[in-house]
Amino acid sequence: MRGLFILSNTLRVNKNIYGFEVQMTSLLADIGGTNVRFSFVKGTSATLLKPESYKVADFSTIEDAVLNYCSKHKISPTALSFCVAAPVTQNEVVFTNNHWKFKKDALKNFLGAEKILCLNDFTAQALSQIPYFQNNNEKHIKTWCNEPTSYIHKIFNGVENHNAPLFVLGPGTGLGSSTLVPINKTFKALEAEGGHIHFPPTNNIEIELLVWLQNQYGSVSAESIISGPGLENIYRFLISRKKGPALKNKNQEPSTLSAENIGNLALAGNTIALLAVNIMFGALGTVAANGVLTTGSFRGLIISGGIIPKIPTLFLKSPFYKSFINNRPKYLKLLKKVPVYLSSDPYSGLKGCQQALINPFYKNQINFFTSH
DSSP states (O other): OOEEEEEEEEEEEEEEETTEEEEEEEEEEESSSSSSEEEEETOOOOOOOEEEEHHHHHHHHHHHHHHHHHHHHHHHEEEEEEEEESSSSEEEOSSSSSSSSSEEHHHHHTTOOEEEEEEHHHHHHHHTTTTGGGGGGHHHHHHHHHHTTTTTTEEOOOOTTTSSSEEEEEESSSEEEEEEETTEEEEEEEEEOOOOOOOOOHHHHHHHHHHHHHHHSSSSSSGTTTSSHHHHHHHHHHHHTTTOOOEEEEEEEEGGGOHHHHHHHHHTTTTHHHHHHHHHHHHHHHHHHHHHHTTTOOTTTEEESSSSSSSSSHHHHHSHHHHHHSSSSGHHHHHSOEEEEEEEOTTTTHHHHHHHHHHHGGOOTTEEEEOO
């Protein structure tokens, strides 16, 4: 869960390819629960300059953090754009995973800015994918085996339908989703809360997992299984069923291991941890197929988020793709035509900021305040 904002100064103003004014220097910031990343770009350039990361805990307010970075790099921001992992329609933004909060108009006025735009955090993730697919650029995306160090790979082939949307889905602290709809040579990112759909079990162990979670929490969302906390839920469930040997840890009870520890144990070949990871990725395949079919995203599926880049080999060997295409025999041929991409860009939030600056669909959002 994180927030993100853009500031830009108005020393000079250019027109972008859509005819909208874009300030020449734009400061980008990606705010998480623990860290905040800053960078800036010149004009409509996509090149990130001077990226730096700071601890949120080191600053009492968001204003302090912004002023610290701007002073260091001698930037005078006059426009701001935020992305937060929370509803963005209200004036006040309150972070649930750190101590910061702000009012959009008050922050804009405090910094002497002219504009402020708030975006959903996963909308920024989706926007960051646009350069890879604009003007049919996906033909240049390499496969995982050919270029494993690239920020985006094609992991399963298909047939690109350039008139159809792209579905973006990403497990991390939560489960984010968005749909990129092609319009007039660019894309509009549709904000969504796909992680909060009901979890759809497709086999006996998933049904048992669903019942186990319902007994604890009542309603069970997809995010309750397909996320970092979701992986921890699955692991606790498997321990409770005694489906594998209890893990020995001097500092933690086996049933309370973190998602990171479970992933590391799975990489080391631990049976129960590997089963937990496979259950999560199998469920991801089911939810991904539901999203593609619901939104008509036959141009492709993009998997992003913070979990898979840490354990990509486990993901590629997991039941993900089998679940994606096989759980609906009637639509197997259709889903096999959908290309699947893996995005692992650590700067996707910052790049989504930059894309928001030049994307025409964010010019007139209701939460875009302009000074009079």
